[in-house]
Amino acid sequence: MLPTGDRPAERPGVHNQAELAYRRLRERLISGHYHPGDRLTELGICDDLGMSRTPVREALRRLQSDGLVTSTGRGVVVSSLSPQEMLHATQVHGALDALAAKLAAVAQRDGMLSPAQLGALKEASRRVEERGEAGDAPGAWRANLDFHMMLARLSGNPLLEDALDRIWARFAIVSLSNISRRADLTPVQHEAIVRAIIDGDPEGAEAAAAEHVREAAAMYGENHPDRDTRA
Structure with missing residues (x-):
């Protein structure tokens, strides 16, 4: 210096x-x-x-x-993402999101999460459902992003939080355009993730988060504007 x-x-x-x-x-x-x-x-x-x-x-x-x-x-x-790049992004995101949910459940099991934090997580999940049922694609996207970044914060791992933030930003634009074409905007796995975390069940939280990402990846793939629709 x-x-x-x-x-x-x-x-x-x-x-x-x-x-x-x-x-x-x-x-x-x-x-x-x-x-x-x-x-x-x-x-x-x-x-x-x-x-x-x-x-x-x-x-x-x-x-x-x-x-x-x-x-x-x-x-x-x-920038956009090709279907192959989206696949790579969701693979990494899925692994990190599952880890975040697992660590959050471990923190809850060990008495590290406060009632206020758990209440905020439930409220974040409720907002996603509310915006989805209202057909508000941008609102559902933003609420979904807030929910997943809250999971990252509750993991207690700042490096994990930073990595997830970068990945979400990387495919945010494509995800937002895709979600606007989906008929069902309500994520069915958020409730399972929240319940497993509140129960202090690391394996259950990890499995629910992984399943949620798999479903989201499949929907993004079906709706990607560059998807090859040939049989």
Whole structure:
């Protein structure tokens, strides 16, 4: 590390602005504000966010590293996932989600989870069901994301939480467009996951979470816009 006097001067607020730009753009991508294949330019994003080009440029570099946008030489395009890439993502997500549910159940069994935390998990599951029954695809997607990230937090493993957050972001755009074409938006396995965690049943929670991801992966595959429908 350079001595303080030898470090290059930094402009005040540049890093904070870059972080803010990154978070705002990431949220727009995850929420469906931009769509797969949309071309984004620095100037357009600056206008959208009301920010200067320096933090926007840094944010785009980070988002490209995350796999959420792809450079084209003339700005970037919002990334999508092929059916094969979606399969890979759901395989990893399934393993991590099952682990998160298992660790949450272990924490409950060992008396590490509070009644408030369990109540919040039940409420998160209820919101997914409520939005699904209402036919609110974006609302169901957001509630589902909140539920699964709560599972990750209850696992007590920050590395697991970070990994799941990155994976959810990686296929968020495709998942949101797929869920809008599904007739049934209500996840049937959330209740089983919650019940197993409350009961302090690690194996049951792990199995329910794994089954939930398998069902979701099958539905995403059936509804993927690039799916090969030939017999």
